[in-house]
Amino acid sequence: MNSTTTPEAPEMTKHYIGTKIVMALAMTRLAYNEYRGWDLPADENGADEGYLVEYTDGGAPNHPSHAGYISWSPKAQFDAGYVAVGDIGHLPPHQQRVVAELEQLSDRVTKLEAFLATPLYASLPDDEQQLLKMQADAMVLYMGILNTRAAKFR
Incomplete structure (x- = not known):
């Protein structure tokens, strides 16, 4: 390869999701x-x-x-x-993770509930619609548990 040739980008084959605060x-x-x-x-x-x-x-x-x-x-x-979690630097790491998990889950619930009101959702088979509704219900229950935990140290 000479100085005017652009190198090919390497093929990206793995996917990752971030979880850092x-x-x-x-x-x-x-x-x-x-x-x-x-x-x-x-x-x-x-x-x-x-x-x-x-x-x-x-x-x-x-x-x-x-x-x-x-x-x-x-x-x-x-x-x-990233989802904003506010000023949590005063909390120990395990409590920071609870607050961060709560904020991430809240963001996901909001996005899922918005999806449930779309034409794409309405076009899905009935069983898939039902599973998505059950998923939303479970997420809201989980969010309530995290809220109760976070309220103890906020």
């Missing part, structure tokens, strides 16, 4: 690069909205002002992958 601060791509002391690459848009993301549950710190590993994430990708 992170801290994030809204920050443009340019502001993040300036914060890191880097020049913005010529082919990147400094006005891109996004977040400085700090991972506090693993990874060596890579900036002297942070206890965890930091990176920048575009807003659309961050918003699609």
